[in-house]
Amino acid sequence: MLFNSIDFAIFLPVFFILYWFTTNKNLKLQNTLIVIASYIFYGWWDWRFLSLIFFSTIVDYLVGIQLSTQENQLKRKVYLGTSIVINIGFLGFFKYYNFFLDTFVTSFSFFGIELNSNSLNIILPVGISFYTFQTLSYTIDVYKRKLEPTKDFVSFSAFVSFFPQLVAGPIERASNLLPQLLKKRSFDYDNAVCGLTQIVWGLFKKVVIADSCALIVNSIFDDYMSYSGSTLLLGAFLFAFQIYGDFSGYSDIAIGTSRLFGFKLMRNFAFPYFSRDIAEFWRRWHISLSTWFRDYLYIPLGGSRGSIILKLRNTFIIFLVSGFWHGANWTFIVWGALNAVFFIPLLLTKNNRNHIDIVAKDRLFPSLKEVFLMLSTFTLTVFAWIFFRSESLSMAFGYFDTMLSPTLFSIPYVFNVGMKKAIIAILSIALLIGIEWFGRRNETPIYLSQKPNWIKWFILFVFGLAIFLFGERQQDFIYFQF
Structure with a gap:
């Protein structure tokens, strides 16, 4: 459902009335309404992809609970790996399968080897990059014991599928949105x-x-x-x-x-x-994605600590991955690399926080x-x-x-x-x-x-x-x- 459509102009006031005038006295019922409304909102494009959100919700909900009760570090890594593989697996298949296949075939053609391949007619689920990163941040934070997992499945489902930011962000953290879902809300004019x-x-x-x-x-x-x-x-x-x-x-x-x-x-x-400067631009542009990559990729890699080689490596990785996140096309990767080139002189001269x-x-x-x-x-x-x-x-x-x-x-x-x-x-x-x-x-x-x-x-x-x-x-x- 598009925000700039007649459908949403009807959907929003109907949900507003139901939310504040029929379910406002029961938090569980109110959150259930959010889940139902969010699934209607997302299913308006293609109801078949609701199964992806629902499956991802179940996986990360169960993984979160297991991570909170499991003390064995190896098993905790297995649970975390399961969440990452499933979520990134879905994202990789729907968004990048044909890109990797075409790149693989093209690379062999440089050596005169022609491979036969069949690309799949894959429809990209709307917003999959956004809600995938949102659910991943939850399991990673629980794994690092920065967040206590919830046992309220309805509230967790509302967090994953919250319709205002479901398909194009901001990419919310569970530490911000989930506590708001778990407490009573009051209308403020x-x-x-x-x-x-x-x-x-x-x-x-x-x-x-x-x-x-x-x-x-x-x-x-x-x-x-x-x-x-x-x-x-x-x-x-x-x-x-x-x-x-x-x-x-x-x-x-x-x-x-x-x-x-x-x-x-x-x-x-x-x-x-x-x-x-470019460093300031990336602190101000798509902040939810920039901070996501900073917290879950750049800092774990070592950030701006270490040798110059490590700093250059980490900077290029985060910008290239950011470019690749945007789409399965070399144009996005070059766009990311170009921003890394703009950023590196600031980093090396320690002017990136000016x-x-x-x-x-x-x-x-x-x-x-x-x-x-x-x-x-x-x-x-x-x-x-x-x-x-x-x-x-x-x-x-x-x-x-x-x-x-x-x-x-x-x-x-x-x-x-x-x-x-x-x-x-x-x-x-x-x-x-x-x-x-x-x-x-x-x-x-x-x-x-x-x-x-x-x-x-x-x-x-x-x-x-x-x-x-x-x-x-x-x-x-x-x-x-x-």
């Missing part, structure tokens, strides 16, 4: 209004900003050889805001929806395009140096996004080759999709930058908790009207493919 505001803001970023940019971006990338270098540069620039508006918009809707029901999810974006606070924290405007650093970081990010957006490496290199031609200094052409759409895209990006800049000190740029009610509802009305007048209709979220 101000929190609900703030949640509704965040939903509307997320929808605005998705259907007005991201989807308006998508019309131009798709036309440019689909026929990149026919455009000037300046138009291709503009296409890459617009894609940067398309993917940000699309993905952070989903996170805003997920977090805001959760607030309606008394839950607080972790923050997933913290104004990443105001970053002053920018912890938000830029110009105590000032209205940034300094010239900060402007330069932000523009430099954004430029590097935009260039890396070209690999992320391209369908193949040959397409990515062809895009760069055409973009960096003498036509880079010509006037870009963007009105093939209509002047109105192009103007909406550009103006909405400008509005986004302005709102986020002046609201950057808050967790969400439209911070309303201390505002009078009439201001809250006025802002909701204005953004709701903008969505109705300028939004594109029912475009899939980019991260559904991951």
Whole structure:
């Protein structure tokens, strides 16, 4: 079920009424309703894949219980290994089987050996990368005795399948979400209004900003050889805001929806395009995934401790795995490697922790140096996004080759999709930058908790009207493919 669909517009208020007015006095019943609603939400795409979530839930629930009662270290490792093999096995089969098969066949063809192979017509379950990592974090934390496993199967099922963040994050930790499921929730009007505001803001970023940019971006990338270098540069620039508006918009809707029901999810974006270096960018972009890899891969490998060789190894591993997590395509791996190359000079010079606070924290405007650093970081990010957006490496290199031609200094052409759409895209990006800049000190740029009610509802009305007048209709979220 899409957040930006009529189906969800009907689903959400029905669930809200049932949640707060029929099951609010019984925690078990309320959590059961969450599970049922989450399975309906996910099964709206393809009910057959509900069996994967259910099986994964059973496995990790039982493994968690066994880990808590078992003292034999070898047996505990076996239980943990069982969870990892099953979860990664499902993910590997559905997402990477054809990639590994094609890569294997291609590698032999370099030596003149032609192998016959048959790729499978595998449908990728929506959100499998997200809920797989979520359940894995639970069993790993229980194994490390950082978390006590729950014996409440309904609450654990709600944790695994919680519909607001099920298919595109944030990737929640059991240590944050599970305790909230195990205690009674009370309706809070101000929190609900703030949640509704965040939903509307997320929808605005998705259907007005991201989807308006998508019309131009798709036309440019689909026929990149026919455009000037300046138009291709503009296409890459617009894609940067398309993917940000699309993905952070989903996170805003997920977090805001959760607030309606008394839950607080972790923050997933913290104004990443105001970053002053790549290290800061990755602390602010897709935070739930970045911290997941940090805690469960980078630190166990040794992190930034040890020799320079180990630091380089660990950095490349985490960025390459991050790229591969996004999809079974060499473009994502190169995208990850490129970000590692950008990051390593900061690590080696010990400048990777220079920018912890938000830029110009105590000032209205940034300094010239900060402007330069932000523009430099954004430029590097935009260039890396070209690999992320391209369908193949040959397409990515062809895009760069055409973009960096003498036509880079010509006037870009963007009105093939209509002047109105192009103007909406550009103006909405400008509005986004302005709102986020002046609201950057808050967790969400439209911070309303201390505002009078009439201001809250006025802002909701204005953004709701903008969505109705300028939004594109029912475009899939980019991260559904991951």
